[in-house]
Each structure stands twice: as C-alpha cells, then as structure tokens.
Amino acid sequence: MMISLPKACALAAACAVVLTACGASPSTGGSATPTASVDVGKASSVTPLDEATTARAEKQGSVLLYTNADADQMAPITKAFEAKYPAIDLRVLNMNDAQTFQRYATETATGVRTADVVMATDSVGMLDFVAKGHVLDYTDPNLENLPAYARLAPGVVAVSEDPMVAVYNTALIPKDKQPKNLASLAKLAASAKGKVGTTDISNPQSFGAVSSYVTENGDAGWKHLEALGPNTKVESGNGNLMQKLAQGEYQATYFVAGNVRALIEGKEAAKILDYTYLTDGTPLLPRAVAVTKKAKSPDAAKLLVNFLLSVEGQEAACDGGFTPYRDGVDCAYGLPAVEAVVGADHLILGGYPKDIVRNKTTIVERWKKAYDR
Incomplete structure (x- = not known):
C-alpha cells in the first residue's frame, strides 16, 4: 500500500487553487555554481561497486x-x-x-x-x-x-x-521587507500576532531545525525562539503551513523544509511566495x-x-x-x-548534533514552554 505525504505539501498545487498567477524565479536561492568554502568532499570519477x-x-x-x-x-x-x-x-x-x-x-x-x-x-x-x-x-x-x-x-x-528556510507571502510582505534572520522575524511576529507560523516540534524536521539552531547558537538562539514563541502559530506539518501561507492566513513562516524551493522557483507560486535562507544560522538537516x-x-x-x-x-x-x-x-x-x-559561518552543518538523543527531552520541553504547547 502506497502511503503518500499530504498533497497540500505541493503548495496547494503550486498555489493554483488560490491564485492563478504565473511567476518568475525569486532571487534568494543564490547562483547555481558558486565556489564553496565549506567541505564538499573530493571531486572523483565514478566509484562503482565491484x-x-x-x-x-x-x-x-x-x-x-x-x-x-x-x-x-x-x-x-x-x-x-x-x-x-x-x-x-x-x-x-x-x-x-x-x-x-x-x-x-x-x-x-x-x-x-x-x-x-x-x-x-x-x-x-x-x-x-x-x-x-x-x-x-x-x-x-x-x-x-x-x-x-x-x-x-x-x-x-x-x-x-536539506536547509530549513523562511517563506513569505509576497502580497503581504514585499521582498525588500522580508526578514532574513530569526531576530528580525521575532520583531515581525510581535507586530503581526497570529500571522507568523512554523511546525510543531513533534515533526522530526522541526525538531532537527530547532536542535541544530540552539546547539549552534546556545542561549542566544533560545532567546530568539522564546521571542518568537508567544506570537507564532504552530501547524503539524509543512503542508498545512504552506497552504495557509498561500491563502494569506500567514504572512511568514520559518523552519520550513527546503524542498519547497523547487515548488516555488519558476512556477506559479513564485508570484505568491518567496523563500530565503536564514543569515543568522540556516540549519541543514x-x-x-x-x-x-x-x-x-x-x-x-x-x-x-x-x-x-x-x-x-x-x-x-x-x-x-x-x-x-x-x-x-x-x-x-x-x-x-x-x-x-548566508556564508560558511552561518551554515549549521555537522551531521547529527552532539548528544542529540540524550538532549532531546530537554530541547522539546523548553520549546513547548516557549510556544505555550
């Protein structure tokens, strides 16, 4: 039996259900072939099995x-x-x-x-x-x-x-007004209560983003999340989050699975939605x-x-x-x-966070307190 993820994850059919606009590719994705300073392994010929x-x-x-x-x-x-x-x-x-x-x-x-x-x-x-x-x-x-x-x-x-990104409804927040980091997002959330969303920490991708972000940024990272928490609505998964964003119920979302980039760029959704990497720390899961x-x-x-x-x-x-x-x-x-x-210094990249199994309960409970869950 095939078990499929919610079709809403396709940005409400690339937002065609909400608006039938055709769009160009947003500029936040970076160039296609920049020179990397993070370790990308060694160039190699094919390394097949015997x-x-x-x-x-x-x-x-x-x-x-x-x-x-x-x-x-x-x-x-x-x-x-x-x-x-x-x-x-x-x-x-x-x-x-x-x-x-x-x-x-x-x-x-x-x-x-x-x-x-x-x-x-x-x-x-x-x-x-x-x-x-x-x-x-x-x-x-x-x-x-x-x-x-x-x-x-x-x-x-x-x-x-895979990066966890922020996504915006461009009809509600123009590109030049879109926050590029969680500190700025927290200020937006405070002035637009109920119009900013994220996914519940019970979702493994959300937990991965939160745990990576706070492992990297410590108390400063928690400070940003605790500022966001009281003014953020929480959804069970990316499907509901993106559908409500496309419909205008949310202005902004954060810690969204990076596969939405391919659903936005160059498609109908591009005039409705725009994504950005977080410059104060983009978790890569x-x-x-x-x-x-x-x-x-x-x-x-x-x-x-x-x-x-x-x-x-x-x-x-x-x-x-x-x-x-x-x-x-x-x-x-x-x-x-x-x-x-975002620059190499702001990529949160390092495999599985240290002691992630032992620390999970503490991280989850602190997040729940911050988000009143």
Whole structure:
C-alpha cells in the first residue's frame, strides 16, 4: 500500500487553487555554481561497486525503499536509477519517518517483505534504528570522497543536506521587507500576532531545525525562539503551513523544509511566495540513507545507495529539490548555493548534533514552554 505525504505539501498545487498567477524565479536561492568554502568532499570519477556485487544486484531485480521524500521528489531519482540499471526496479513507498521505523519493525517481526533501504530525516529515530541493530554496516566506495559530516553513523550516510528556510507571502510582505534572520522575524511576529507560523516540534524536521539552531547558537538562539514563541502559530506539518501561507492566513513562516524551493522557483507560486535562507544560522538537516539488515535484495540495496551518493545520483536528487553537497554536482539548490547567500559561518552543518538523543527531552520541553504547547 502506497502511503503518500499530504498533497497540500505541493503548495496547494503550486498555489493554483488560490491564485492563478504565473511567476518568475525569486532571487534568494543564490547562483547555481558558486565556489564553496565549506567541505564538499573530493571531486572523483565514478566509484562503482565491484562487478560481482552489481551482477548479483541485477539478478535480484528490484529494490524497495521506504522514504519520507514524496513521490514528486523521488521521481527523478527513480527515473535516473532505472535508466542506469534497467534490470532493477526501484519501488518507493512514501511515508513519514515514524511510520518507516515502525513498519520495518513490524514486518521483520512477522517475516513479511520489508525495506531494503531506508531514507529518513529524523536523527534520533535513525540513531535508535541503528542501536536496535537494523542497519547493515555497509561502507560504500563513495565514502572516501565524501566530507566527514556526511558520515552519520555506522552504515548511515547523508544523501543530501536539506536547509530549513523562511517563506513569505509576497502580497503581504514585499521582498525588500522580508526578514532574513530569526531576530528580525521575532520583531515581525510581535507586530503581526497570529500571522507568523512554523511546525510543531513533534515533526522530526522541526525538531532537527530547532536542535541544530540552539546547539549552534546556545542561549542566544533560545532567546530568539522564546521571542518568537508567544506570537507564532504552530501547524503539524509543512503542508498545512504552506497552504495557509498561500491563502494569506500567514504572512511568514520559518523552519520550513527546503524542498519547497523547487515548488516555488519558476512556477506559479513564485508570484505568491518567496523563500530565503536564514543569515543568522540556516540549519541543514542530513537526509540519511542506510541498507537494512533484513534486506531481501541486499546487493540491489547497496547499488541504490552507491548511486545516491554518486555525482550522477546527486544531480538526479537535485531535480527533485534535494540539496546535494558533493563537489562536481551542478545544482541551483546545492550546498554551495546556500553558502553563497548566508556564508560558511552561518551554515549549521555537522551531521547529527552532539548528544542529540540524550538532549532531546530537554530541547522539546523548553520549546513547548516557549510556544505555550
């Protein structure tokens, strides 16, 4: 059974339901190919698996992926992977991270076919998944050319480093008035109570953004969030948040998943919505991928991970709105493009925050107090 993320996540059908305007690309995304000063790994030729593993993968014939990325995001990856390996079908089930981990546990307990590969953003959930012995400690040939922050845990590696951004309704806040950092957003929220929104910290992406931001900025970061909290409305997920923003219920939103960039730029939504990276600290959440211990097609799973970490695979991921980080990848949404806007010093990039599992309860409770939840 296919489990899809809410279609509202497509910005209310690119806002066509709300307004039928066609728009140009906003300028906040940075240039396509700036020179990066953050570590983007080493440029490398193709680093494929050995021929024997590839042959076994093709004989296995399919690979099953559970992912929190929606169908539109995954479509370019599926197309590129199956074009490169026509003997292998990539089956994708779209679900949130909690469903991924629970479904895998249930299926393995009952002996039912389960995921060969999982892709998730929930750092605590993925580390728990590793601790329970569900991840194969697989070392892909690409790893030697990847930056250190891409290596998240044994057998777990980042496919992309997705930014959490601010998004504005341009009819209500013109581009030259849009805050570029959380301190300025807090001032806006105080003067426009109820017109600024974010997602609840129970959403793994929201928790990832908050935990990364306060880990990096300490009490100063908490000060900004505590100023925002009383004047911010909270939604369960990005779908509701973006729909209400497009309809004018919100003027501004923050800590929004970066895949909205591809839904805004160059599309109808561009005259209604505009996004920006936060110059006082843009959290980049690693979207982790891992081969499972109970994979029915383990070699096909390794081949998929190998493809996802390659320059070719990262370029396909870019077409779906992911944020590739590898050197040699030409992508308007890539890590160098984010850095070109905010600067290397304001990228909150470093894999999983230190002690994130131990600190989760403290962070969640402090956030709830600030946002009166």
